[in-house]
Amino acid sequence: MAKNIKPRKEDYAQWYLDVIKAAQLADYSPVRGCMVIRPEGYAIWEAIQRDLDRRFKDTGHVNAYFPLLIPQSFLTKEAQHVEGFAMECAIVTHSKLEKDPTMPGRLRPASPLEEPLIIRPTSETMIGHMYAEWVQSYRDLPILINQWANVMRWEMRTRLFLRTSEFLWQEGHTAHETAQEAQEETLRMLDVYADFAQQLLAIPVIKGIKTDSEKFPGADTTYCIEALMQDGKALQAGTSHNLGQNFSKAFDIKYLGRDNTLQYAYTTSWGVSTRLIGAMIMAHSDDDGLVLPPRAAPIVCAIIPVYKGDQERSVVLGFIDQLVQKLVGTEEFSSAQQRTTGEIKQYFFNPITHQRIVVDTRDTRPGDKQYHWEQRGIPFRIEVGPRDVAAGAALLKRRIDRAKETVPLETFTPEWFKSKLDEVHQQMFEKALAFQIHNTRDASTYEQMKQILEKQGGFVRCWFLPDPDTEARIKAETKATVRCIPLNQPGGEGTCVYSGKPTQTQVLFAQAY
């Protein structure tokens, strides 16, 4: 067992931080609540970006960039929006530092701004303002724009990736001619998120609608994907909002319609953030550290030579050279030299995603190397010693379940290894799906629901009559909230778990991150 990682059963919150630290994914920074995303963590974000960006472009979207700072007055234009966001933001009030005459060597803010500026907590207001300038006629619609950006929401209790004051995200903002087109777009992007979560991160999610008390401030309807973590808590992994005409009325996004009358556009917004990295860690990792889903792994295989003395060393490394060439091709093998600094050799297995295979030739014990790559969640390790060379084979170890197999040298090809990675992806997804199904329990009374939440956690599925006051009471008593009204409803009518009244709505309750 890894000494630097607390087991999940003993202290799940500490386990999560230990996994991140051991894999060097992120660090707290000297600025309260803000994190540093280290290279191994940022590479996961790059995999997320690459995959989502392709999906956005395949569905007709383009990227753009809007200012970081938003005039304070913009926030007050949409009534619900200001309540939701104004209270937790970073405010720029000065545009200069000057030497402090009272404290030598110190600086102080100078040149106060006429109107304070807010670091964007989200960009509906700024983008609404610009769309109002860009849209004149129905011919200017739809606008299908996405932005990759940093945002800030001042948080008191932070947790790496899951809740930080600054985080990275994408925010899609679209404007349409009709309510129906806006609704189709909202659902299209929800589907994009759900498929992405499954295909890249191997995380099964439930698609649903938020109740009024949980929806985005300013939205008509908020759709979400919800995932279940290993401690039985739910995590909202992405949201897609149908904003109706709320923002177009607040920011005057009007167009001359086909019937020659002025109309307000219908808008949507949708986003996912670096919080997905937290979801990925908590969905798959184990007491030995990180477990990476192969398609999001910056390094897909670590090769570890095992030898004693110079002669064995040269035989083993020579064999590894052959093996690597079979996996990455001779061209990549020979051009990889310039990328290698230090004693960990780097080869691109996939030149488009930059996913790498490494050969760890450091002068440390093979056991330490195993441990090093295991904690970093690398999907496969390959061990090669003199006996393997003699047998013309290598030992392949799988991170997810520690399965081992001896693989003859001639078997190593890019296609073969890609299929091994796909197998692991499928295995991880099925394991997470089985966990989700196993931890979704039905309750027909509030007592039953409370017992499940207390003893087992997970999702509680029940008939419910959504109502903000009732939801607040349930949250106060159980810490659980309605995670969503799943799109997949059984139909018919049931009895509300809390009020006993008839309802046609089934919901999922859970405690959540």
Added chain:
Amino acid sequence: MAKNIKPRKEDYAQWYLDVIKAAQLADYSPVRGCMVIRPEGYAIWEAIQRDLDRRFKDTGHVNAYFPLLIPQSFLTKEAQHVEGFAMECAIVTHSKLEKDPTMPGRLRPASPLEEPLIIRPTSETMIGHMYAEWVQSYRDLPILINQWANVMRWEMRTRLFLRTSEFLWQEGHTAHETAQEAQEETLRMLDVYADFAQQLLAIPVIKGIKTDSEKFPGADTTYCIEALMQDGKALQAGTSHNLGQNFSKAFDIKYLGRDNTLQYAYTTSWGVSTRLIGAMIMAHSDDDGLVLPPRAAPIVCAIIPVYKGDQERSVVLGFIDQLVQKLVGTEEFSSAQQRTTGEIKQYFFNPITHQRIVVDTRDTRPGDKQYHWEQRGIPFRIEVGPRDVAAGAALLKRRIDRAKETVPLETFTPEWFKSKLDEVHQQMFEKALAFQIHNTRDASTYEQMKQILEKQGGFVRCWFLPDPDTEARIKAETKATVRCIPLNQPGGEGTCVYSGKPTQTQVLFAQAY
């Protein structure tokens, strides 16, 4: 001549803004000095990012992300750095907005921070702080990290892309064991920038060293690439700094060396920004609008059908379908449907770079469409009318020089079109290089230099003895600065153009953006 674009000779500054507006690359935002990068402009930034990111990874670098906000006290740790950056930054002083009891419906800042935070103007200080935590031994070196980020420097006079308060950039930050390794890294990245500018943006650049009065605050040596714009002004397109031990001493980046003694690391930093888009516009565009270098163009070809009546329409569009399939393949042709919104059909010519071919089926006059795509700088337009269909050919028009050729349908293949794009790239680079060479003039006296600067502009090449006071006087008199001491020196000795003293240094003077 385009009515919405002022000719360069009449008003170069207005021409620049008109080109940006006509091509919809960017807009001013409601926040003073901050711009909105519109989709057609942002796609150029994405091409820049993709190309550079590959080059960074090919030279062993990885990406990471550091906080947007920097504690005020960090800026004062490096003496030169604070002088350079503290005076023009955005300062966060509060973490909340509250309702203003004196002004109903208005908000005001609340919850003042103990220590003000600065929106990063550059990240040497924050990254220096983190490297000090990460580096213990020589085994932890080198660190080769790049960051893609937004930064802010409060600017009074702004110009879209060239100088804005917020801009996007990349900043590389590396730490090394030896001075030699840091110097090699600094020059390696300078070469990466120079090759990138030539290969992606078709801009020839001159590699050189900044004089002390122009170098980065806190650097030992600043290297740069300088480009020449069509109005004869120079533009600094990228910088690479050897920071020596200045920041490692200020932030205590120490390591236990191979000799078991504690040593300060040697660091570098290097960056390019969205200003490159301004350079690209000014290097290539003409009085008809934007001219895009093909490898940075989001759309590489616009196809325009010309017909009268429904029957001609169906014949012409049928022929265009055949032509597009030959250019993008049948698979892409049939899967492109979902990307098309409105009447401009979108096909990926290159699925990795997302560069597109469009078919403009809008119900407007062909002349208006020509004009539309010409102003947007699309490298090629193809026109197809009933006569072309009858002849089994199409008319290919080249943006750069308006050359036309009739191309038989069977000639259209991806490889053929790629070679046409490469030809245009080469043509644009050679044109810009000829301009640069033609506008680099030698001066042996200060009078001569002043005359060249006044009458012709461009680079003035001369022997010079770098000296901050002299440079300040020359700048006050001529608005020109030493752009760089070119790496490519003639050798030997000459007479300083200003002081008449002997010097071994040749420099380039120019007025600059």
